[in-house]
Amino acid sequence: MTCAEAAAALAIGEAAQILARGGADIALAGAAEAKVNLTMLARQELLKRAVTNSNDAPERACRPFDADAAGLVLGEG
Known part of the structure; x- marks a missing residue:
């Protein structure tokens, strides 16, 4: 919580x-x-909000204004 x-x-x-x-x-x-924790990550994945198709290429994952954006790139700091 x-x-x-x-x-x-x-x-x-x-x-x-x-x-x-x-x-x-x-x-x-x-x-x-710390907002990024296992529960929050699991929730975002279950809701299909987190980007998972570009885990090996961060430069493709973080494209917030691209028409082909696939979801959120989570992080903090």
């Missing part, structure tokens, strides 16, 4: 409350999320 920036907002809010009530002098809070 993903919840976008909610985890980061919660962590920052908790840190602010701890600081406000004097429970700590300093706090470090934040979060990270």
Whole structure:
């Protein structure tokens, strides 16, 4: 399950409350999320959204405005 920036907002809010009530002098809070995971990849494949016919040639796979585009090229970073 993903919840976008909610985890980061919660962590920052908790840190602010701890600081406000004097429970700590300093706090470090934040979060990270990785959208590309096995479940998401499987879902995109089952829905036939992911490009799979050009796995050996990335230059053919990523053509978002081409009339022959075959789907999404997934990645992050």
